[in-house]
Amino acid sequence: MEAERTLGDEEVTRLGELAAQLRVDSIRSSTRAGSGHPTSSLSAADLMAVLIARHLRYDWVNPPTRANDHLIFSKGHASPLLYAILRAVGAISEQELMDTYRQLGSRLQGHPTPALPWVDVATGSLGQGLPVGVGIALAGQYLDHLPFHVWALCGDSEMAEGSIWEALDKAGHYGLRNLTAIVDVNRLGQRGPTELEWDLDTYRRRVEAFGCHPIVVDGHDLVAIDEAFGQARQATGPTVVLARTVKGKGVPEVENKPGWHGKPLKPDVAERAVQALGGVRQIRVSGPRPEPVPPAGKPSAQQPPELPRYEKGAMVATRNAYGDALRALGSRPEVVALDGEVSDSTRADKFGEAYPDRFFEMFIAEQQLVAAAVGLQVRGYRPFAATFAAFLSRAYDFIRMAAISRADLALSGSHAGVEIGADGPSQMGLEDLAALRAVQGSTVLYPSDAVSCAALVAGMADRKGIAYLRTTRGKYPVLYDNGEDFPIGGSKLLRAGKDDDVALVGAGVTVHNCLAAADELAREGIKARVVDLYSVKPLDRQRLLDAVRDTGGRLVVVEDHYPEGGLGSAVLESLADLAEPVRVAHLAVRGLPTSGTSTELMDQAGIGVNAIVSAARALC
Numbered sequence: 001m002e003a004e005r006t007l008g009d010e011e012v013t014r015l016g017e018l019a020a021q022l023r024v025d026s027i028r029s030s031t032r033a034g035s036g037h038p039t040s041s042l043s044a045a046d047l048m049a050v051l052i053a054r055h056l057r058y059d060w061v062n063p064p065t066r067a068n069d070h071l072i073f074s075k076g077h078a079s080p081l082l083y084a085i086l087r088a089v090g091a092i093s094e095q096e097l098m099d100t101y102r103q104l105g106s107r108l109q110g111h112p113t114p115a116l117p118w119v120d121v122a123t124g125s126l127g128q129g130l131p132v133g134v135g136i137a138l139a140g141q142y143l144d145h146l147p148f149h150v151w152a153l154c155g156d157s158e159m160a161e162g163s164i165w166e167a168l169d170k171a172g173h174y175g176l177r178n179l180t181a182i183v184d185v186n187r188l189g190q191r192g193p194t195e196l197e198w199d200l201d202t203y204r205r206r207v208e209a210f211g212c213h214p215i216v217v218d219g220h221d222l223v224a225i226d227e228a229f230g231q232a233r234q235a236t237g238p239t240v241v242l243a244r245t246v247k248g249k250g251v252p253e254v255e256n257k258p259g260w261h262g263k264p265l266k267p268d269v270a271e272r273a274v275q276a277l278g279g280v281r282q283i284r285v286s287g288p289r290p291e292p293v294p295p296a297g298k299p300s301a302q303q304p305p306e307l308p309r310y311e312k313g314a315m316v317a318t319r320n321a322y323g324d325a326l327r328a329l330g331s332r333p334e335v336v337a338l339d340g341e342v343s344d345s346t347r348a349d350k351f352g353e354a355y356p357d358r359f360f361e362m363f364i365a366e367q368q369l370v371a372a373a374v375g376l377q378v379r380g381y382r383p384f385a386a387t388f389a390a391f392l393s394r395a396y397d398f399i400r401m402a403a404i405s406r407a408d409l410a411l412s413g414s415h416a417g418v419e420i421g422a423d424g425p426s427q428m429g430l431e432d433l434a435a436l437r438a439v440q441g442s443t444v445l446y447p448s449d450a451v452s453c454a455a456l457v458a459g460m461a462d463r464k465g466i467a468y469l470r471t472t473r474g475k476y477p478v479l480y481d482n483g484e485d486f487p488i489g490g491s492k493l494l495r496a497g498k499d500d501d502v503a504l505v506g507a508g509v510t511v512h513n514c515l516a517a518a519d520e521l522a523r524e525g526i527k528a529r530v531v532d533l534y535s536v537k538p539l540d541r542q543r544l545l546d547a548v549r550d551t552g553g554r555l556v557v558v559e560d561h562y563p564e565g566g567l568g569s570a571v572l573e574s575l576a577d578l579a580e581p582v583r584v585a586h587l588a589v590r591g592l593p594t595s596g597t598s599t600e601l602m603d604q605a606g607i608g609v610n611a612i613v614s615a616a617r618a619l620c
Helices: 009-033 038-042 045-055 076-088 094-100 129-144 162-173 200-209 222-233 267-276 318-329 349-354 366-378 389-404 432-437 450-460 509-523 541-551 567-574 598-605 609-619
Strands: 070-073 150-155 179-185 213-218 239-244 335-339 359-361 382-388 409-414 443-445 466-470 492-495 502-506 528-532 535-537 554-558 583-587
Touching: 009 038, 009 045, 009 076, 009 094, 009 222, 009 267, 038 076, 045 076, 045 150, 045 179, 045 222, 070 076, 070 129, 076 094, 076 150, 129 150, 129 162, 129 179, 129 366, 162 179, 162 366, 179 200, 179 222, 200 213, 200 239, 213 222, 222 239, 318 335, 318 349, 318 382, 318 409, 318 450, 335 349, 335 366, 349 359, 366 382, 366 389, 366 409, 382 389, 389 409, 389 432, 389 466, 432 443, 432 466, 432 535, 432 567, 443 450, 450 466, 492 509, 502 509, 502 541, 502 567, 502 609, 509 528, 509 554, 509 609, 528 541, 535 567, 541 554, 541 567, 554 567, 554 609, 567 583, 583 609
Parallel strands: 070 150, 150 179, 179 239, 213 239, 335 359, 335 382, 382 409, 409 466, 443 466, 502 528, 502 554, 554 583
Antiparallel strands: 443 535, 492 528
C-alpha cells in the first residue's frame, strides 16, 4: 500500500524543518523548566512531524469533533514533544510553552493530563496509553462506526510491560484496523540500554505473534515514515510501526549516549543545540482534517430503567442483582459492559446476552479490562467493568491513572471477603475497599441485599469519577422494599430505638451478621441498633454521629476485610474529631484465611454472629 501522495523534495524539506522546530522547542521548554525529558522527545520528533503534517486527521480548533483522530502519548514523559506539537498547530502559544511548562498551576504538566482538551487521558505510568487506545479503537470500530484512527506513541522501554502485550493481543483479537502503535525504538531507557536495544527483528516477530501487522522503518527517514503511516491507515487490522531511532537525535553532545534520560540540557548545551538545529522557528502546520460525518443524534428523553424487583426475604446474591440491574441499564444506549472472563460469576453475562454488541470480553487481562473501559468512556460511553474483587488489584495502577484522567467508569468486584468460602485466600478480595477508597475522587459501595444493590448500580451510571461496587457471592435475604431510595453517601437504619445500648455497624454481608447478633443481644436485654453503611465512600457521618449520641458512644464495626483502610478505618476517620468519648470495637479479618464454609470462615475471622455479640457485651 502507498501513502496518500508521494513526498517531493520540497515537502521533505518542510517536514525536516518542522521536525527541527519540534526538537528545538522540546529543548527550550525543558531547559527553561529545569526538568523534563528532552532526549526522549528528540528521538520521536521526525515521527511526529510526519504524523501531524500528513496523517493525523484533527480539527485542532474543535477537539471534541466526533471524527477527529486520537493521538495518545503512551510514553508520556516525552511531554516536551507533545507540547511542541501543540505550539506548532497553534493550539498553545509560545509564551505558554516557554513560561509555564512544569510550573505550578500550568496545563502543561510534567506528564500529559486532560487539563488540555487535546489530551484524552493521563499518561506517564508506562504501558497504559496503548491499552487505553484499544478501548478508543473498540468504540470507533464497533460502536461509533466512524473513520477516525487511533495513534499511540510508545517507548521501547515500555515494551517490557505486560500491559502492552495485553493490548496488542486484544487489538489482534478484535481486528482493530483503526489502531496503530508507533514504537520509538531508541535503544536507551532510564538507566541504560533497553532489553532488546535495536533488535527490531525480535520486536517484529513478537508483534506478529499477537496478531498485529509490524512495519519496520528508519525512524528518521521522513519518506519511509510517511509510507509506513500510509500503510497503517489503509490496513485491515492493527498495525505497529517499529521505528529505529536515536535518543537525543539532532544534538551530537547527547545523541545515543546513556545517562541523559530525564535530564534537561544545561543552558549552554541547549543554546549550542538550538543553533545547530537552525534556531527558533515559527512554523505553523494545520495537517489534514477529519472526514465529514453526520452529527451525533440528540439524545432522546429516556425513561428510568425498570430495575429488577425482589421479594422481601427471598435469598438473592448481590452479584445476581448486579447482573440484573446492569441488564436493565442496557436500555440506555451509552451503557457498555466489559468482563474479565468471569462473567458467569460476576453475572455480567446477563448484559452480554441481552446486548452482545455492547459487551466486550477482555478475558483474563485485568489491566486491559480497566484500560478498555477508560478508552470507551473517552468516546462518551458509560462502561461497567467487572471481575473478582481480588483480581482488580492487578489493574490498580490503571484505576489510579483513570482517576488522574478524570475518567467516569463503574467497576464491580465480586467474590469479596472470607465469605466466598472454600476457594481459599487467593480468591478473597480483602484489600479492595482500602485500595478503592484511596483513589482520588472515588465512590465505594457495598450493598447488603439485592434491592439496594440494584439501586446502587443504577446510581453508578451517572456518577462522576471512579465508582466501585463490591458484591457478595452467597445468597442472603432481601432486606428492603422494592423502590426504596439508596442515595450515594447515605445509609440505612435497620434496627433502632431512642435508648439503644450499642450500635452494630456493618456493610454487605456483615449487615446480616449484625442483624442476627442484634436478635441474640435482645434476648439478653441489650438493645442493639443496626446500621447498614452501604456507602463506604462517601460515608454517612450524620448517621454515625446519631449512633454515638444515642448509644453513649458504643459502636461495634464489622467488616469482611482486612482491618487497614476499609469500613472500620472510614468510620474511625469520620469520628476522629469528636470531643465526646467514643468506644469502638473494630471486628475485621486479622489473620490469613484458609478454606472452609462461609460461616466457619467468618467465625474464624472474628466477624461472625458470636464475635459481634461478645464485642457488644464487652462495650455494654
